[in-house]
Amino acid sequence: MSELHFDPAAPLPSLPGHSSGGRLERILRSGRFAVTAELNPPDSADPRDVYDRALVLSEVCDAINATDASGANCHMSSVGICSLLTRAGYSVIMQISCRDRNRIAIQGDVLGAAAMGVQNILCLTGDGVQAGDQPEAKPVFDFDSTSLLNCIRGMRDDGKFLSGRKITVPPRVFLGGAANPFVPPYEHRATHIGKKIAAGAQFIQTQYCYDVPMLRTFMDKVRAQGLHEKAFFLIGVGPLPSSKTARWMRSNVPGVHIPDAVIERMEKSKNEKAEGKQLAIDLIQEIKEIEGVHGLHVMAYRQEEFVNDIIHASGVMKNRQPKRAPRPAEPVSVLA
Amino acid sequence: MYAVRLWSVRHAKGLNRFYQAFEKVVVALHPLWNKIGYEKLEAPFQVLERATKGFLFDCQMCGQCALSSTGMSCPMNCPKTLRNGPCGGVRPNGNCEVKPEMKCVWVQGWAGAERMDGNLEKIKDVQIQVNNAIKGKSAWLRVVRMTKKVGEFAPKPPKAPPAKKPVAAAPAPAGEGKAA
Numbered sequence: 115m116s117e118l119h120f121d122p123a124a125p126l127p128s129l130p131g132h133s134s135g136g137r138l139e140r141i142l143r144s145g146r147f148a149v150t151a152e153l154n155p156p157d158s159a160d161p162r163d164v165y166d167r168a169l170v171l172s173e174v175c176d177a178i179n180a181t182d183a184s185g186a187n188c189h190m191s192s193v194g195i196c197s198l199l200t201r202a203g204y205s206v207i208m209q210i211s212c213r214d215r216n217r218i219a220i221q222g223d224v225l226g227a228a229a230m231g232v233q234n235i236l237c238l239t240g241d242g243v244q245a246g247d248q249p250e251a252k253p254v255f256d257f258d259s260t261s262l263l264n265c266i267r268g269m270r271d272d273g274k275f276l277s278g279r280k281i282t283v284p285p286r287v288f289l290g291g292a293a294n295p296f297v298p299p300y301e302h303r304a305t306h307i308g309k310k311i312a313a314g315a316q317f318i319q320t321q322y323c324y325d326v327p328m329l330r331t332f333m334d335k336v337r338a339q340g341l342h343e344k345a346f347f348l349i350g351v352g353p354l355p356s357s358k359t360a361r362w363m364r365s366n367v368p369g370v371h372i373p374d375a376v377i378e379r380m381e382k383s384k385n386e387k388a389e390g391k392q393l394a395i396d397l398i399q400e401i402k403e404i405e406g407v408h409g410l411h412v413m414a415y416r417q418e419e420f421v422n423d424i425i426h427a428s429g430v431m432k433n434r435q436p437k438r439a440p441r442p443a444e445p446v447s448v449l450a
Numbered sequence: 451m452y453a454v455r456l457w458s459v460r461h462a463k464g465l466n467r468f469y470q471a472f473e474k475v476v477v478a479l480h481p482l483w484n485k486i487g488y489e490k491l492e493a494p495f496q497v498l499e500r501a502t503k504g505f506l507f508d509c510q511m512c513g514q515c516a517l518s519s520t521g522m523s524c525p526m527n528c529p530k531t532l533r534n535g536p537c538g539g540v541r542p543n544g545n546c547e548v549k550p551e552m553k554c555v556w557v558q559g560w561a562g563a564e565r566m567d568g569n570l571e572k573i574k575d576v577q578i579q580v581n582n583a584i585k586g587k588s589a590w591l592r593v594v595r596m597t598k599k600v601g602e603f604a605p606k607p608p609k610a611p612p613a614k615k616p617v618a619a620a621p622a623p624a625g626e627g628k629a630a
Contacts, residue, residue, distance in 0.1 A: 212530075213530075217579060239530060239532060239537040239538070240530075241539060241547070242529060242530065242539065242547055242548040244548055245539075245547070253529070253530065255530045255531050255532070256579060256580075257579050258530070258531070258532040258533055258534050258579075259532075259534075259537075260533075260534035260535065260576055260577070261533065261534065261576075261577065261578050261579040264576060264578060265579070276579075292538060293538075294538030294539075294540075297536075297538060297539070297540040297541070297542065298536075298540050298541075298542070298543075298544040298554065298557050299536065299540075299544070299554075299556070299557045299560045299561075302535075302560045302570075305570065305573075305574065306534075306535040306536065308574065309534055309535060309574055309576055310534075312574070312576055313534075313576045321538055368538070368539030368547045369537075369538040369539045369540070369547070371542070
């Protein structure tokens with residue numbers, strides 16, 4: 115038997131009412147405003163590409179989202195990224211998309227991820243293969259995001275695979291689902307999220323929010339159904355690099371809604387990049403005041419260097435400094 | 451056919467009423483089906499279902515019909531076969547992310563559900579993943595067996611206390627896990 119002297123991915127001591135040993139769940143359950151951020155996955159086999167990007171984000175976020183071929187474009191896998199990050203003591207949210215793997219593969223990945231120290235899992239439907247760089251691929255969609263949540267909750271709470279076969283040590287994970295309040299059917303989006311929560315979602319991360327009035331309408335419905343008391347809502351934000359990119363995103367990235375007024379504001383400014391950053395800060399300050407919002411999810415594609423500034427300028431962290439798991443005093447050795 | 455499918459969602463309330471009555475009749479006829487034998491009925495029922503539901507809903511014969519919980523909009527026509535609601539890629543005009551010329555199956559589904567019952571209770575049911583082993587089978591006969599608790603839905607006898615003597619020569623289950 116071999117064992118690490120020091121395990122940076124070891125879970126925190128279990129607390130009553132907590133389903134994971136992770137830091138994100140603790141932050142949220144203790145009523146603090148949480149920040150998560152998406153890591154832009156590398157197109158390489160070099161672990162340093164992951165660590166470099168994580169370092170920038172980790173100073174200002176409570177957990178890093180490892181995307182699972184988002185936009186149906188192939189990158190380093192979410193399992194791989196999580197493996198690297200957990201061994202370095204980072205808190206991660208492993209994203210699972212239903213597009214590429216069937217139920218057998220996904221249940222296995224959940225166990226593997228939990229064994230590596232993944233404490234949070236975000237269940238997603240996934241963009242269609244037509245949106246990505248390999249539209250010839252076979253779409254799987256054996257689960258949908260809701261049935262996937264239900265499956266992983268069963269693995270955790272009942273300790274069973276879908277087949278009913280017993281899992282000796284169940285995965286202790288905090289489960290999340292995604293919401294997009296900015297596309298039709300608008301009036302039913304909150305009810306749909308209620309379904310995800312009923313299936314096991316404990317936190318919700320939303321698509322990019324550039325339309326605060328629309329978010330308010332959605333959150334009104336969320337509160338009317340009492341959903342903000344059953345799950346934590348983290349609202350998606352991100353800086354726009356230019357009005358040109360904003361237009362491109364709006365017409366090419368599925369599910370992104372950017373109002374004309376936002377694009378006009380960008381166009382009128384002298385320095386579009388700085389304006390995009392300021393826009394993100396302004397949005398955050400409006401969003402954080404909405405009742406039922408528990409945190410932010412920052413997606414700053416290829417603008418990771420701005421995340422720190424945006425979070426600090428918006429004041430949401432209140433001088434809180436997220437940390438990695440403590441480092442061992444001496445180098446880690448392995449017992450034979 | 452796409453146009454008929456849209457018509458069916460517009461008439462979800464009437465179709466649902468008709469189906470509820472139809473289901474009662476089919477379930478009541480269980481003694482007859484049982485006499486003939488469910489196995490024998492499978493093929494003719496499949497033909498019948500494929501023809502009627504295929505015409506009205508573009509039914510894909512998943513074998514586990516959920517139309518009453520999906521506003522009479524067949525979820526198997528969603529390119530991602532989502533059975534619990536729309537994805538986040540719905541276009542601003544309410545059309546599909548994958549097939550831009552098609553209305554989103556779930557925007558339709560919610561519209562149909564609103565017509566069926568104002569409380570939207572049925573559409574809130576969480577649907578589990580599709581059982582691919584019963585694709586193509588009759589969903590109607592399955593509903594009868596489910597309601598009457600027969601066939602695959604028959605209650606399992608309580609576990610007998612472990613026999614003292616192991617049953618001799620019980621063949622090992624073929625296949626699973628053995629061949630490496």
